[in-house]
Amino acid sequence: MQHQRMLPFKIQSMDSLGQGVSKETDKITFIAKTLPGDIGMARIVSERKGVCFAKLQNLEEASKLRIKPICPHFETCPSCHYLHTTYEQELEFKKQNLEKLFCKIPHPEIQVTPAIRRTHYRNRIQLHYHQGKKQLGMIDLKDQSIAPIANCIIGRDTVLEMIHKLYKDDFWLTLAKHEPMQGHVEIYELNGEVGVSWNKPYAQGGFTQVFDEMNQLLKNQLIRWSEKLPTFNLLDLFAGNGNLSEKLNYSNRLCVDIYNNVPAGNFLSQDLYDDQSLKNVKNKLQGLGVRPSVLVLDPPRSGLKNMDQWLEEFKPKHVAYVSCDPHTLVRDIMPLKNYNLIELHLIDFFPSTFHFETVAFLERK
Numbered sequence: 001m002q003h004q005r006m007l008p009f010k011i012q013s014m015d016s017l018g019q020g021v022s023k024e025t026d027k028i029t030f031i032a033k034t035l036p037g038d039i040g041m042a043r044i045v046s047e048r049k050g051v052c053f054a055k056l057q058n059l060e061e062a063s064k065l066r067i068k069p070i071c072p073h074f075e076t077c078p079s080c081h082y083l084h085t086t087y088e089q090e091l092e093f094k095k096q097n098l099e100k101l102f103c104k105i106p107h108p109e110i111q112v113t114p115a116i117r118r119t120h121y122r123n124r125i126q127l128h129y130h131q132g133k134k135q136l137g138m139i140d141l142k143d144q145s146i147a148p149i150a151n152c153i154i155g156r157d158t159v160l161e162m163i164h165k166l167y168k169d170d171f172w173l174t175l176a177k178h179e180p181m182q183g184h185v186e187i188y189e190l191n192g193e194v195g196v197s198w199n200k201p202y203a204q205g206g207f208t209q210v211f212d213e214m215n216q217l218l219k220n221q222l223i224r225w226s227e228k229l230p231t232f233n234l235l236d237l238f239a240g241n242g243n244l245s246e247k248l249n250y251s252n253r254l255c256v257d258i259y260n261n262v263p264a265g266n267f268l269s270q271d272l273y274d275d276q277s278l279k280n281v282k283n284k285l286q287g288l289g290v291r292p293s294v295l296v297l298d299p300p301r302s303g304l305k306n307m308d309q310w311l312e313e314f315k316p317k318h319v320a321y322v323s324c325d326p327h328t329l330v331r332d333i334m335p336l337k338n339y340n341l342i343e344l345h346l347i348d349f350f351p352s353t354f355h356f357e358t359v360a361f362l363e364r365k
C-alpha cells in the first residue's frame with residue numbers, strides 16, 4: 001500500500017545519489033528531483049530511524065538552480081537525476097561529492113573531464129518489464145515501480161528508435177511471449193547493429209562501456225599516464241574484454257575477469273571475489289614468468305575490499321584504479337600505507353545521472 005504521509009521540506013544540500021537533503025523535521029529526508037533552495041511538500045516512501053525517503057509532491061518555492069528538464073519523463077523516471085539543472089551545475093555537484101568523499105585522503109586537485117554531450121549517449125539501456133501489468137520501463141529500486149520511458153533521450157539515436165518500436169502498440173509483449181512474466185531487457189547497439197536481449201546479465205556476453213566517446217577519453221588518460229612509465233608488465237583486474245589496457249605499451253599483460261572474452265593474449269577467467277583468487281592469479285603469473293609492475297583495476301561498484309593484500313603481494317610501482325563508485329574507491333585506498341595518490345580524475349561517463357567514473361593514479365612510496 002502507498003505511504004500517504006506528507007512532509008514539508010526545504011532542501012539545503014545534495015547527497016551523493018543526486019537527491020536533495022532536507023532537515024525540516026527531526027528526521028533527515030532525502031528527496032529525488034529536488035535542488036538546494038526548493039521548498040515544498042513530499043510524500044514519504046519509506047522511513048527508518050532518523051531517516052526518510054520521500055517523493056516530491058509539490059513545489060511551493062523553486063530553487064534558483066532549476067531549469068525546465070529537457071526530458072518529458074524526468075519527473076517520473078528514476079534513472080536521470082540532474083536534468084532539472086544545468087550541466088555546469090550537475091558537474092559542480094559531482095565534483096563537490098567527490099571532494100567530500102576524499103576529504104580524509106591526501107589528494108591532488110581533482111581533474112574533471114566533462115561529458116562531450118549530456119544526452120543521446122548510451123549504447124545500451126536496460127529496461128524492466130512486467131507482462132501481466134503491461135509495464136515496460138525504468139525500475140525504481142525504492143518501491144520496485146516501473147516508469148515508462150517511450151521518449152527517453154539518454155540513449156543513442158539507434159537505441160532510442162528501437163525503444164520506440166518496442167513501445168508502439170505494445171510490440172514488446174509479442175517479443176517477450178516466451179520470457180518469464182517479469183524480467184529485464186537490454187536494447188543495445190554493437191558495431192552499428194541494434195539488438196534486443198532478454199534476461200541476460202550482459203547483452204553481448206560480456207561487459208562493455210556505455211559511452212563510446214568518453215571511453216576513448218578515459219583510455220587516453222591511461223595512455224598519457226603509462227607513456228611516462230619505464231618498460232612494464234601489466235596486470236589488468238576486472239579487465240572485461242581488455243578495453244582499458246589494450247592500447248597501453250606493456251611488455252606482457254595478464255587480463256583477469258569472471259568472463260573469458262578477451263580476443264587475444266593472456267587471460268584468466270577468475271572470480272576475483274573468491275578467497276582463492278589472489279593465489280590463483282599469482283600462480284598464473286608465475287607460470288607465465290611475469291612480475292607486474294603496473295596494475296590496472298576497474299571493478300564493479302562493490303570495489304576490491306582486499307586491495308591492500310593484492311598490492312602487498314605484487315608490489316606494483318604504479319596503479320590505476322578506475323571506479324564507478326567513489327565510496328568503495330575511498331574505502332579501498334584509505335588503508336594503503338605504501339602508496340601516494342598522485343592524480344585524481346572525475347570523468348563524466350554518465351551525464352544527467354549522479355554516476356561518474358573516478359580514476360585514481362597511485363604510486364608506490
Ligand SMILES: C[S@@+](CC[C@H](N)C(=O)[O-])C[C@H]1O[C@@H](n2cnc3c(N)ncnc32)[C@H](O)[C@@H]1O
Nearest residue numbers: 207238239240243257258271272273298299300
Ligand atoms: C566496470 S566493468 C570493467 C570492464 C573493463 N575494464 C572495461 O573497461 O570494459 C567490471 C568488470 O568486472 C567483471 N566482474 C564482475 N564481477 C566479477 C568477479 N566476481 N570477478 C571478476 N570479474 C568480475 C565484469 O565482468 C566486468 O567486465
